[in-house]
Amino acid sequence: MIPVAFDYVRATSVDDAVRLLREHGDDAKLLAGGHSLIPMMKLRLATPATLIDISGIPQLNTVAVNGGRITIGALTTHAALAASDALRASAPVLWDAANQLGDPQVRNRGTIGGASAHGDPAADYPAALLALDATFTIAGAGGERQIGAGDFFRGMFETALASTDVLTAIAFDAAPASAYVKFHHPASHYAVVGAAAVLTMNGGTIGAARIALSGIGDAAFRAGSVESALTQVDTADSAAVRAACAGAAAGSEARSDTFASGAYRAAMADVFAARAVALAAGRTKTRR
């Protein structure tokens, strides 16, 4: 319940944050909403020597829709995303994830940047951001760089962020035919299985699909074989959708815990992938 003592500094800008990270070394951690980090600190599973509070940095908490491109500041709270009509219309997959993440208090305080940087394999955003093929903007010692979602989520609590990096924004193209569905862990609210689908539709038929899963293995991943199998599938044919989603977890070694075995997780990956596809496809229909 009581974290180990630490020093606390506030960063006034992204550059300042990068400077402070360099100054304080590997024992420093960024603090945004704190809803991934503070729970670990309270259990003393994380013991940073210094916290650099970036929550006061201006202009990192906006949702900008520019043509078909959506850019989200890293300090945007889950609640702000969950309440965003623009996001709901343009990328409901991420809106779904924001609405199903944690609980209202967590959503009010936690940020998309913090949650993404944490790299929790059972988190909701990684699947949605992989399916959106999002781009992460990172400020670091060598200046600013951009990295795709496929390269960002690397493993259990592991991302492409180096110790002096600050994630500043996440951007992606609009994807109105998209959805995220989740098998909630009854205690933790994390995803036992989270499935994200982003579809490009040709009438009632899937032209292209990006399917991503979280909760299953050490990191969220794209289900490539399902994506190809879904191409040309008529979404009105639910048996065909289910068949295409079979083996969704094949690319990952599914974890076991007291709630769900790896085999069950893998089976549920198929079920929830199909449900995400159905929900995403349905969203194109209602819009027409």
Added chain:
Amino acid sequence: MNVDLTVNGETAVLDVEPRLLLVHALRDNLGLTGTHVGCDTSSCGACTVLLDGVSVKSCTVFAVQASGHVVTTIEGIGDADELHPMQEAFWSSHGLQCGYCTTGMIVSAVDLLQRNPDPSDDEIRAGLEGNLCRCTGYENIVTAVRAAGRAMRDGAARHSVRELMPLHGPTLEPPPSGEGIIPPQFQEAGR
């Protein structure tokens, strides 16, 4: 380090360790013990307060993070002289038993109605997902939030405990009974 807080309308300057959790600052430094601690994993919601008007778990916020911000605890939601309609609704609907989760639950429910003034029962249950109660099975909590929503939409007046449950002075002539007077806006709160 110094922390400037505005809590329930009053400003406070505290000199604290950076690691001091907001819930401990409220309880131990400011004596506001209505905010409770029920877990160490940010799960139970007993510590819920409003930070700049929205619900947060005060066990998952460092006091230093709240510096310069506005905190409302259960004590600031309403007191015996001026009950918030949500407090009255919990009372009228028997939405509490041991009371330990109740203060955080009420704060969360206030936040819920700010976002959704007329929630369905399912929306109420989903909206209280961050708060655990072990006594009520949530049945009467849902009833209470529904009733409070109705009362608040109708612009209910705030009542005092003394008005609703009078405490009488010494007398040999019994005054009118203070039996379960339920304010009109909650009279349909039962099933």
Added chain:
Amino acid sequence: MAFTAMVGARIRRREDPRLITGRATYTDDVRLVGTVYAAFVRSPYAHAKIRSVDLGPALAHPAVVAAYSGHDLHHAHGLKTSLPVAHKMPDLLTPPHYLLAFDEVRVVGEAVAIVIAKTQYAARDAAELVEVAYDELPVVVDPLLAMVGPPYVHESLGTNVAFRMPLRAGDPDRAFAEADEIIKQRIVNQRLAPVPIEPRSMISSWDEGMQQLTLYSATQIPHLLRTQLSIVLGLPENHIRTIAPEVGGGFGAKLNVYAEEAVIGWASMQLERPVKYVETRSECFQAMIHGRDQVDDLEIACTKDGTITGLRLRIVGNLGAYHQLLTPVVPTLTLLMALGCYRIANLDAEVVGVFTNTMSTDAYRGAGRPEATFFIERAIDMVAQRLGLDPVEVRRKNFIASTSFPHTMPTGLTYDSGDYETTMDKALKIVDYAGLRARQAALRKEGRYLGIGLSTYVEVCGMGPSAAMAAGGWDSATIRIEPTGSITVLTGISPHGQGQETTFAQIVADELGVPIDHVSIIHGDTDKVQYGIGTFGSRGTAVGGAALKLAIETIQAKAITIAAHQWEANPDDLEYREGKIGVKGDPSKSMTTAEAGFLAFMGDHLPPGLEPGLDATRRFEPPNFVFPFGTHVCVVEVDARTGEVKVEKYLAVDDCGPLINPMIVEGQVHGGIAQGMAQALFEEVVYDERGQLITGTLMDYAIPHAEQLPHFQLDHTVTPTTVNPLGIKGVGEAGTIGSTPAVVNAVIDALAPFGVVHIDMPLRPEKLWSAMHGASNGVTR
């Protein structure tokens, strides 16, 4: 003032204003000047020798005030008295259970040292500095393995079996020889964590001048705690004051005298300053008692028409590493209620209590009876399934008839009153049972799996007759009519959410004719309240309320004597009518209780020989337990693709006798159902084979959230008891006891097309999904 009956009215609780405004004082809210804070050092191993404990680094921490190891307490300070276990079992093995472990630890989380510092943050930091060296020992967590150990949890005992209790009635061998069908089933009743939202908390202070120890603790039993502290600490009981302030839920888990309570009390004496300890939730999962954890092997003999003729039963109770206050008693309650509400004449049963390297099990809401109700209600459904009968008809065929009460069971208990069939029929009518079965059949054709489950439970509560209890089963009440007419009630029970500040005031208001707000109900402070046993076993109103009723009768009798003297009348001609003293057959004259109390205070107009003052203390010794009952009906749909259970409908028709405040009774039932449903679907404490607690936080152990529970529909019937003068039966545990089998029966019913007979709880989606996909592991078909 017109007389308005309070009893039976839906009156808002009088305890609520302080609770809803954050002005209540729980133990952690108690502020005493000079308080220091304790943290315990706990064992990371399930079984190990303690080689050494080095407190040095902790003592070097600048904020640390003191630190003690188990060795210090035992050897340097002579605290050698074992913690109490209350039982009446002559052959029970009772290994010592010291305040802090000093030679060996036997469960993860067992405290080995205490560190006390000026702040709680420093105490936590310093506790991590204590260096303890352990030598690991073999571990046993499975009670079936432990039964045939080694390894032994307590090596000196040479066995892990703490007791065996057989019970035989009728001619079970003949019943089985003549049976048309015999059904055998093992039923595991999984281990649960009580999880009151307020963890254990305590603050103790020592008054050196008065030589007085005051311990505030989140407890259900302040007086029993005082008695045990006196014994364990060797301090005269009249120098100890225990206070249960506002208590944030107990569910049986605070019906215990914990080692930490004694250590904190002792530490405040050593340091002559207040010491506070509030456990973390993680500590609570490790070191607060657990509930359930039985392996129940059943054999049921029945005839083709569904008559159950015999039951063979072996109950293996996993006791954990040590006896706590009631640890060995709990599984014996299972045995006593094994036959439920059924006429089963032939019984061959045994309870075996087994030590393992796990936290002690003890009373958790229902305490032994949920386990019994679970297996007998499952057994009824298994009989129905085997014979192709409707489970309703099997119940009807085996019910004890409403005309045969009081009814003595083969277990030796005498059920006070009951009408099981009426309650069941009411429930079936409300849910339209025939309609549900028709809908189930229709949905099955669409590949949807609806299940309908019943539980017709009876339970034993109102604990209880002293002869049948491990310690006194009575309770007490004092009523004082104060000179100004207000009424003070001191009750020996210790409510913590059950609402007796309201219901007891309702009773007093009616009987003594005062407005309810003139009545104060005081509880939970041993310096204010006469000895009482406390709140547990659904006894608060059934025993404590009965004592209150006796005290009312004494007050009324004296008030009548006073009025008779005043009116120069014969007391036999006077009576209490609508709360006032009047003359029989003459409505013109009346005197209020307050007026009689004022005369009693003035003292100069009393009959010769009558003592001044109007107060009374009475104790109620229950002549029997009470046996509430009811029918719960659960309707679920199981998602064939995921195995997830959706509870579509839940109805409880309970009978706890007359209702003093229906709103409060309903609240008790709601909460009880939630906990019972949670056992069926969600909750399970898991230790791995090395005795490590896997479900050690609220991120792993799933107590239900609002959206995981359905709406609960309630109704009731009213069958009074003659056991107490209020006619009421307890209701605190009925919901928990009744609901678990209803939910499981519904789920198994949904899975009947897959040939499923039984699956152990919790019914996690994966288990059901596996059962629907042909798995054999963990599924009885």
